[in-house]
Amino acid sequence: xxxxxxxxxxxxxxxxxxxxxxxQATDLAKTYGAVRALRGVSVSIAPGExxxxxxxxxxGKSTFVKLLTxxxxxxxxxxxxxxxxxxxxxxxxxxxxxxxxxxxxxxxVPQLSIEENMYLGHREVPLVGGKRARRARCQEILDQxxxxxxxxxxxxxxxxIGERQLVEIGRVLARxxxxxxxxxxxxxxxxxxxxxxxxxxxxxxxxxxxxxxxxHRLGEVLDLCDRVxxxxxxxxxxxxxxxxxxxxxxxxxxxxxxxxxxxGHGVPRDGTATGPLELILDGLEIPGRLQxxxxxxxxxxxxxxxxxxxxxxxxxxxxxxxxxPEARGSATVGDASPLGSPSRARSAxxxxxxxxxxxxGLFLADTVRSNITATSMSRFSRLxxxxxxxxxxxxxxxxxVVGVAASKIAAAVGDLSGGNQQKVLLGRSLDETxxxxxLLDEPTRGVxxxxxxxxxxxxxxxxxxxCVVVFASTEIxxxxxxxDTIVTxxxxxLVGIHDKSSVTADHVLAExxxxxxxxxxxx
Amino acid sequence: MSSVLxxxxxxxxxxxxxxxVQRVVANKRMLVVTTVLAVLLVxxxxxxxxxxxxxxxxxxxxxxxITGFGALGATLVMLGxxxxxxxxxVTAAGAAMVFLAALQYGVVVALVAALLAGxxxxxxxxxxxxAWGANPIVVTIGxxxxxxxxxxxxxxxxSVRVAPxxxxYKFLADTVLGIPVGVYLLLVVxxxxxxxxxxxxxxxxxxFLGKSPPAAYAAGLPVVxxxxxxxxxxxxxxxxxxxxxxxxxxxxxxxxxxxLTFDAVAAAVVGGNAxxxxxxxxxxxxxGVLVIATLGDLLLLxxxxxxxxxxxxxxxxxxxxxxxxxxEQAR
Numbered sequence: 001x002x003x004x005x006x007x008x009x010x011x012x013x014x015x016x017x018x019x020x021x022x023x024q025a026t027d028l029a030k031t032y033g034a035v036r037a038l039r040g041v042s043v044s045i046a047p048g049e050x051x052x053x054x055x056x057x058x059x060g061k062s063t064f065v066k067l068l069t070x071x072x073x074x075x076x077x078x079x080x081x082x083x084x085x086x087x088x089x090x091x092x093x094x095x096x097x098x099x100x101x102x103x104x105x106x107x108x109v110p111q112l113s114i115e116e117n118m119y120l121g122h123r124e125v126p127l128v129g130g131k132r133a134r135r136a137r138c139q140e141i142l143d144q145x146x147x148x149x150x151x152x153x154x155x156x157x158x159x160x161i162g163e164r165q166l167v168e169i170g171r172v173l174a175r176x177x178x179x180x181x182x183x184x185x186x187x188x189x190x191x192x193x194x195x196x197x198x199x200x201x202x203x204x205x206x207x208x209x210x211x212x213x214x215x216h217r218l219g220e221v222l223d224l225c226d227r228v229x230x231x232x233x234x235x236x237x238x239x240x241x242x243x244x245x246x247x248x249x250x251x252x253x254x255x256x257x258x259x260x261x262x263x264g265h266g267v268p269r270d271g272t273a274t275g276p277l278e279l280i281l282d283g284l285e286i287p288g289r290l291q292x293x294x295x296x297x298x299x300x301x302x303x304x305x306x307x308x309x310x311x312x313x314x315x316x317x318x319x320x321x322x323x324x325p326e327a328r329g330s331a332t333v334g335d336a337s338p339l340g341s342p343s344r345a346r347s348a349x350x351x352x353x354x355x356x357x358x359x360x361g362l363f364l365a366d367t368v369r370s371n372i373t374a375t376s377m378s379r380f381s382r383l384x385x386x387x388x389x390x391x392x393x394x395x396x397x398x399x400x401v402v403g404v405a406a407s408k409i410a411a412a413v414g415d416l417s418g419g420n421q422q423k424v425l426l427g428r429s430l431d432e433t434x435x436x437x438x439l440l441d442e443p444t445r446g447v448x449x450x451x452x453x454x455x456x457x458x459x460x461x462x463x464x465x466x467c468v469v470v471f472a473s474t475e476i477x478x479x480x481x482x483x484d485t486i487v488t489x490x491x492x493x494l495v496g497i498h499d500k501s502s503v504t505a506d507h508v509l510a511e512x513x514x515x516x517x518x519x520x521x522x523x
Numbered sequence: 524m525s526s527v528l529x530x531x532x533x534x535x536x537x538x539x540x541x542x543x544v545q546r547v548v549a550n551k552r553m554l555v556v557t558t559v560l561a562v563l564l565v566x567x568x569x570x571x572x573x574x575x576x577x578x579x580x581x582x583x584x585x586x587x588x589i590t591g592f593g594a595l596g597a598t599l600v601m602l603g604x605x606x607x608x609x610x611x612x613v614t615a616a617g618a619a620m621v622f623l624a625a626l627q628y629g630v631v632v633a634l635v636a637a638l639l640a641g642x643x644x645x646x647x648x649x650x651x652x653x654a655w656g657a658n659p660i661v662v663t664i665g666x667x668x669x670x671x672x673x674x675x676x677x678x679x680x681x682s683v684r685v686a687p688x689x690x691x692y693k694f695l696a697d698t699v700l701g702i703p704v705g706v707y708l709l710l711v712v713x714x715x716x717x718x719x720x721x722x723x724x725x726x727x728x729x730x731f732l733g734k735s736p737p738a739a740y741a742a743g744l745p746v747v748x749x750x751x752x753x754x755x756x757x758x759x760x761x762x763x764x765x766x767x768x769x770x771x772x773x774x775x776x777x778x779x780x781x782x783l784t785f786d787a788v789a790a791a792v793v794g795g796n797a798x799x800x801x802x803x804x805x806x807x808x809x810x811g812v813l814v815i816a817t818l819g820d821l822l823l824l825x826x827x828x829x830x831x832x833x834x835x836x837x838x839x840x841x842x843x844x845x846x847x848x849x850x851e852q853a854r
Contacts, residue, residue: 346743
């Protein structure tokens with residue numbers, strides 16, 4: 001590894017940028033199936049530089065990061081680290097080359113101690129010895145992150161979520177990586193904790209190491225970074241020096257030509273105030289995760305909950321689906337409450353379509369027929385005995401409604417495309433007796449463009465039939481395509497409630513990025 | 524639980540179809556079990572005197588009734604994703620004691636009482652597991668100790684016997700056409716269970732639950748009720764094993780049937796039911812029971828000790844677990 005780490009500590013980052021770049025990516029491209037996730041991206045990162053990455057969902061940010069860390073291989077293109085071509089086959093290769101990532105998902109082991117976690121997967125830990133040095137280094141890193149009061153032997157599970165996130169950052173620091181990638185590192189942190197992350201990043205940069213900072217929080221990017229890479233549609237749309245940007249300009253760059261989102265298209269429907277009140281939330285909260293939310297929704301209304309990771313948007317949807325037993329406050333559908341358990345939610349007329357289709361939604365090994373009828377077997381059974389013909393008939397009817405080919409009815413649902421899987425889930429939820437409330441978490445995640453349009457149509461049809469639709473989404477386009485009312489959320493609380501026609505994408509994005517989280521919500 | 528709120532578009536990599544593979548594997552398992560059985564039979568016929576006789580065939584069948592009932596119970600527990608019940612032996616022995624003690628009120632009362640005792644003991648465990656998410660192994664070990672304790676306290680450690688003049692139950696130990704009544708009963712119960720599993724809402728829900736507990740929960744399926752019913756029926760099956768045993772031995776202590784827990788699970792696993800739940804069937808279990816009974820019989824005829832027989836069964840289980848577990852995890 002010695003040849004990989006020419007000592008450059010202490011060198012001022014900016015001055016080096018003209019010399020050998022730390023990382024030089026040329027024309028990286030990656031496709032997943034039919035989706036061209038990344039279409040030829042070239043980036044150069046100088047030692048000591050802090051580079052922000054911004055872009056909407058599906059813009060190619062995550063793919064780019066995965067290629068850098070060796071989690072995925074590029075289809076074409078070349079990656080050089082300090083001038084040497086690298087062909088990453090695994091994250092360990094990435095680590096060897098001095099590239100480490102802090103993922104947005106915590107990848108720590110709660111049962112292990114802070115120190116053990118910090119050296120988890122560290123390739124330089126010998127089987128024996130070096131323990132004292134590691135302990136000292138661990139303490140040093142904890143001090144640096146403002147966690148000096150913690151004992152390195154404390155099991156991680158006793159730490160708060162924000163502290164865990166800091167430990168995860170510490171883990172990357174412990175690796176002496178030359179390029180640190182932080183992917184949404186602050187989504188779960190308090191302001192004081194965010195400051196510590198900033199301080200750590202600045203110190204790393206001062207040592208001549210580089211940082212890639214992926215975030216939806218534009219304020220943080222503008223505060224912390226030297227440059228911003230703006231991704232869109234799998235392309236690098238531009239590289240901009242932060243001192244020549246402000247928030248408004250950055251939002252425009254991220255949204256690209258669609259900067260003014262066309263809110264007029266879609267099925268034209270009556271205004272939102274016509275239907276009777278159907279769903280009433282009164283101080284619905286999840287202790288520690290979601291601040292009290294009050295909201296009234298009319299029959300036929302589509303509510304889009306706009307929020308990033310940790311905003312509480314998905315928590316709110318899950319709570320309404322009965323999946324968060326610790327939820328407090330009140331929610332009523334008609335005069336029943338969906339809170340407490342999924343079966344209570346069901347009997348209140350609420351149907352929940354999970355964001356994690358494969359884990360929480362479908363029975364992957366089972367057929368489409370079996371999946372699409374799983375929750376309505378009473379419709380084709382008498383005294384608990386199933387009529388197979390009745391089941392087939394119902395499955396045929398539902399696949400027709402949601403637009404899944406009849407030929408697929410006996411196929412295992414795990415073999416289907418993401419779009420078709422989502423349609424099966426929707427078909428399962430759209431009982432003949434239309435549900436009163438349909439909840440969705442990321443309704444079109446992993447769904448291609450055509451499937452997405454069809455799913456949007458189905459949801460609008462359901463709403464036109466009087467169903468309340470509430471969905472959580474991180475995608476600005478989807479929010480404007482689908483919702484009548486956009487509710488922005490950040491940091492576990494409601495930020496604003498907007499009629500779609502009277503709000504701009506900039507405004508929504510700004511609120512999602514936590515700009516107004518501290519203000520009183522206008523309920 | 525945790526949701527990845529940001530992903531590259533269409534992340535599922537090329538959508539490797541797990542289920543088609545699985546179906547082949549599932550069928551292959553059935554094939555493997557059948558092949559193993561055929562090999563055992565042919566090997567026995569060719570090499571072992573007295574194997575290919577009508578009497579020996581009856582001997583094999585006679586051995587399957589008790590294990591068979593236990594295995595039906597184990598299958599229900601396993602299908603719902605609850606691994607094994609570690610209390611099968613104790614519950615069966617307890618049911619045997621209840622049966623013998625209640626025979627004075629007539630055989631029907633005694634049978635019903637024994638099955639209810641088994642069903643009740645299991646249903647409580649099913650509730651703890653289904654409603655509170657308790658670990659099935661721990662719960663069933665604990666429940667086993669409790670049941671043993673209660674039985675010992677009531678009987679003061681002595682065995683339960685039936686008065687010699689009571690003969691109403693003797694038909695259970697009879698043979699018809701040379702085959703024990705217990706085997707006919709096993710086939711009837713197995714057929715009923717097969718119908719329950721494949722044709723009823725409860726059966727489908729049990730499979731769903733075994734395949735993906737989070738998906739079953741999120742869909743609002745009746746998770747607790749389904750689990751409790753599965754355990755109750757499994758308990759009744761286990762109780763039936765005790766009844767068949769009691770009818771032939773006419774006395775029972777809590778330590779009888781000590782190997783039933785293992786035998787039942789072994790048969791279910793060798794039959795090719797997925798330990799992780801969600802896949803399997805009653806016919807597979809019956810095949811597994813036959814394989815283990817045939818293997819035991821063969822070793823017995825060849826004069827191997829009980830230790831060797833246990834060893835062979837254990838090895839068979841381990842081989843089957845290894846052969847199938849990697850595929851299961853690939854799900």
